[in-house]
Every structure is written in structure tokens, then in C-alpha cells.
Amino acid sequence: MMATVPGGEELSLAERAYRAIRDRLVMLEIRPGAPINEEQLAQSLGVGRTPVREALKRLQYERMITTYPRRGTFATDVNITDLAHISEVRQELEPLAAAQAARRATATDRAALTALHQELDGAGASGQHPAELMHLDLQVHRAIYAATHNPYLEDTLVRHDNLATRIWCLFVDRLSDMAGHVEEHGPLIEAIVAGDPDRAARLARSHVEGFERAVRAAI
CATH class of the missing domain: 1.10.10.10 (Winged helix-like DNA-binding domain superfamily/Winged helix DNA-binding domain)
Structure with a gap:
């Protein structure tokens, strides 16, 4: 089956x-x-x-x-001391993935990312539940990683994003602007779809740094 x-x-x-x-x-x-x-x-x-x-x-x-x-x-327990280690890896690899996605995304990849962009546009306005926003966040990250067409980079980032998301979920009730964080993906997706690797890399790094700041502020 x-x-x-x-x-x-x-x-x-x-x-x-x-x-x-x-x-x-x-x-x-x-x-x-x-x-x-x-x-x-x-x-x-x-x-x-x-x-x-x-x-x-x-x-x-x-x-x-x-x-x-x-x-x-x-x-496994969610250990906040892991945040710095996970972020250290993601700050280097997320910009790389975003840039490579901008260079390599196929028409199918771009269509999938554009569809996710449309979902993002309505996420904040519709007042979606935090769990739904987290699921959308995961979908966007995984679509970007897939668009790199580098299975080793994709596997590594999926694993680290999963661990980061567990930390995020643990503190989601204390986070003030969950929708805003997820909606940040909009400009990143636009840069990838437009084939702009430099802008995509900058936005990806900023997103990861913002994630770590937001979690630390919530602790």
C-alpha cells in the first residue's frame, strides 16, 4: 500500500x-x-x-x-539552551538555501511558493489560530528548501527547522506578533520567485535572527 x-x-x-x-x-x-x-x-x-x-x-x-x-x-525535551546552537546553523544555511532557491526554482516551485504567498496574505487578517500559522510557516520553509534542489541542504535545514519550530511552539502563547513573523515570508518568497538571490539571502538571515530575538524576549 x-x-x-x-x-x-x-x-x-x-x-x-x-x-x-x-x-x-x-x-x-x-x-x-x-x-x-x-x-x-x-x-x-x-x-x-x-x-x-x-x-x-x-x-x-x-x-x-x-x-x-x-x-x-x-x-525529547525542548531545551532553550539549544536555541543558540540551532540558530548558529540556520543563520548560515537559511540564506544559502534562499539564494539557491532564487537561482534554481523551477516553474513548479515558483507556482507552489506563489500559492503559499497568497495564503500568507490572508493569514493575519483572518485571525488564524497559532497552530495553523505554525503549520503554514513549516510549509513555506519546506517549499523553499525543496526549491534549492540540493537534497543534502534540504535534509539538514528541515531537521533544524523542525527543532526550531518545537521551541517556537513551546512559547507561542507568549509571542506578541506570531502572524507578523509568519507574514515576513511574503517578501522572501517574492525575492525567490523574482530570481533575486542576494535579496532572498538578506531576508532569510533577517528572519532567522528575528526568530531568535522573539523567542528570547518571550522567555
Whole structure:
């Protein structure tokens, strides 16, 4: 049995389980420190335990879960001291990704980014729930990374953005302008679609720096 996502990409059961569990962890639907129950996850996803087990192996490598001998498997804690380390990586790689996306984005990439831009335009005005804004933020980042057409850069940034988003979600109730932060992606998308790598890189760096400042101010 295979699942299909937009673009015609077919996903194995293990990949589908991985993406679903990953996003539950990222959005804190599985809370930091919570035990991970393979059987419950398999039932909720409608798959067997083998795909779930394969997904959990990947998530452990990505620092989303951790396993303790004789205790079990748990969602990793969200540690604010990790913010500086994560931001250090993203401040270098996010501008690179934005610039490469501006250079390499295909017509399909640009159409996908333009559609996300239209969603962003209505995000603040419609008063979307913070969780919906966070999901939109993730979609934009992942679309930009995909547009680099560099799978190594994409994988690295997806992992770090996931970890950053967990921190963001932990403090979302204290953040004063969540919609404004997400809407910042509008000019970035415009620069990528216009094929302006220098402007895209500047905006990406500013966005990452603003994210870290906003979280630190909320602590």
C-alpha cells in the first residue's frame, strides 16, 4: 500500500509514518518528555508496527525522540539552551538555501511558493489560530528548501527547522506578533520567485535572527 502526496510522489508506509509522527512531535501534539507507544501510534496511523519502528529510528537520529535502556522511548525535551546552537546553523544555511532557491526554482516551485504567498496574505487578517500559522510557516520553509534542489541542504535545514519550530511552539502563547513573523515570508518568497538571490539571502538571515530575538524576549 502506498500513499500519494501533491506532485505525484508516492510514499512508503514507513515514510508516511515518519512524516506524520515527525509533525506531531514538531507541533508538540506529542508533548516533550511524553512516552512513545509504538502500538498506539501504529493504530492511530493505520499502519503496522514495523513502519512505525522504522520511522522512530529516523526520528531518534534527528534528535526528536530518545530511548533509555529499560525505560523506553520518549519525545525529547525542548531545551532553550539549544536555541543558540540551532540558530548558529540556520543563520548560515537559511540564506544559502534562499539564494539557491532564487537561482534554481523551477516553474513548479515558483507556482507552489506563489500559492503559499497568497495564503500568507490572508493569514493575519483572518485571525488564524497559532497552530495553523505554525503549520503554514513549516510549509513555506519546506517549499523553499525543496526549491534549492540540493537534497543534502534540504535534509539538514528541515531537521533544524523542525527543532526550531518545537521551541517556537513551546512559547507561542507568549509571542506578541506570531502572524507578523509568519507574514515576513511574503517578501522572501517574492525575492525567490523574482530570481533575486542576494535579496532572498538578506531576508532569510533577517528572519532567522528575528526568530531568535522573539523567542528570547518571550522567555
